[in-house]
């Protein structure tokens with residue numbers, strides 16, 4: 451009987467599915483890397499979210515491991531080349547949390563446009579600072595979408611509903627797909643020059659790391675607002691801090707940070723910054739979706755070698 455370890459907090463549906471499929475399952479969260487290395491040799495499958503870091507050391511100890519399932523999209527907490535060299539298949543669930551993440555980006559866009567967190571804090575402090583919180587409308591504004599994949603295309607759809615114009619930069623976006631999505635395909639420099647709001651929906655790779663650099667910010671419209679629900683490393687945080695302080699960037703809403711958990715960050719306290727603790731995928735619906743998907747995909751693989759989203 452194959453044996454799976456769930457090492458991050460996951461909806462109970464995942465364990466239920468493994469058991470229904472005849473797979474033994476242990477749920478052990480909050481393990482240190484040493485504790486994980488000590489027990490990983492017992493398992494055929496490892497189901498994780500973002501907390502577990504699958505390093506070459508863990509993979510060396512994982513002598514029976516056949517599959518790692520990431521209940522979510524990003525696999526940047528897994529050393530994928532090392533996994534492949536050990537013959538371990540890595541799977542993710544690219545669709546289960548896309549709507550939820552797109553909705554968080556839209557929520558942050560509204561929060562930026564109307565300074566909602568600051569207005570809430572001020573109101574609850576009894577200040578009633580009505581004139582301090584002048585906002586901007588979203589209607590007819592240009593949303594610059596960096597990345598028009600699963601999540602980006604849902605953001606574009608919702609932005610159309612808000613009567614925004616959407617300009618998209620994505621090297622993998624064809625003209626046909628751009629037409630289908632109703633977005634204008636642009637270069638990165640065009641996007642920087644035209645966008646009132648910029649939202650990031652791209653994985654963190656060597657090509658995208660620091661895509662929002664000091665140089666990129668200098669090309670943006672003064673007063674631009676930036677949303678990041680993708681990965682922290684896409685933005686040069688020091689450059690963003692400087693731009694918020696100078697007012698060139700009017701606001702930034704960050705769900706993700708270079709270092710996570712971001713218990714301390716030089717950006718904290720900067721005027722115009724809104725932050726959330728990597729909540730992009732945190733809805734009950736999305737967590738059920740990804741738990742079901744990861745458990746089904748991993749069970750298929752362990753039982754009869756079926757491969758999905760690897």
Ligand code: MLT
Pocket residue numbers: 499500521522523524525547680728730731
């Ligand atoms: C993802 O990659 O799926 C999201 O960032 C959410 C998560 O980390 O679970």
